[in-house]
Amino acid sequence: MAFQANGxxxxxxxxxxxxxxxxxxxxxxxxxELRIGGGVAGAIHRAAGPELEAETAPLAPIKPGEAVMTSAPNLPNRHIIHCLGPVYGVDEPADTLLANCYRGALDLAEEAGLESVAFPAISTGAFGFPMERAAEVASRAVLAKTGELESVRRVRWVLFSDEDRMLHEGVFESIFNA
Known part of the structure; x- marks a missing residue:
């Protein structure tokens, strides 16, 4: 499913x-620490290989809400943007920190002149952020940024399951079609 916002x-x-x-x-x-972990971090690090950890080590540690960018060794992409989402119930204000991840990633993509970015559902796995609330925060943060973007023309969410995708579709419909 696709939506349009400010082009x-x-x-x-x-x-x-x-x-x-x-x-x-x-x-x-x-x-x-920008190291291999579980979930998305584990999948990306395994696919990218040890070159990625060597590139991320000097950039660590990062704080909740922060984003940094590296190359994407052994992946079909030009870059990887690493965001540390908040641990739900620990890192506060959780909504602001999560929104900062999406805004920061788009800022880095824009600064690099990139045209497209793909996000996972940040903080919704081991970090425990409720999926629906995370989708609301993420979609509102990205919608607010769309009017500022010049090089980025496409933003994709890559979700783990059909249930996650359908939940995001419902949330996004209410926000992007409001």
Whole structure:
């Protein structure tokens, strides 16, 4: 499913974030040390290989809400944007920190002149952020940024399951079609 906002295409799909060969930058739901972990971070680091950890080590640690960018070794993308989402119930204000991840990633993509970015559902796995609330925060943050974007023309969410994709579709319909 796709939405339009200020000339930016917003897409939702179920899939593997490491297999987005038509996207300039994928976003890693990173840990503070920017190392291999579980979930999205584990999948990206395994696909990218040890070159990625060597590149991220000097950039760590990062704080909740922060984003940094590296190359994307062994992946079909030009870059990986690493965002540390908030741990729900620990890092506050959680909504603001989560929104900062999406805004920061788009800022880095824009600064690099990238045309497309793919996000996972940041903080919704081991970090415990409720999926529906995270979708609301993420979609509102991206919608607010669309009027400022010049190079980024496409934003994609790559979601783990059909249930996650359908939940995001419902939330996005209410926000992007309001």
């Amino acid at each position: 930016i295409e917003i897409e939702l799909t179920r899939g593997d974030i490491t297999q987005q060969d038509d996207i300039d930058a994928i976003v890693n739901a990173a840990n503070a």
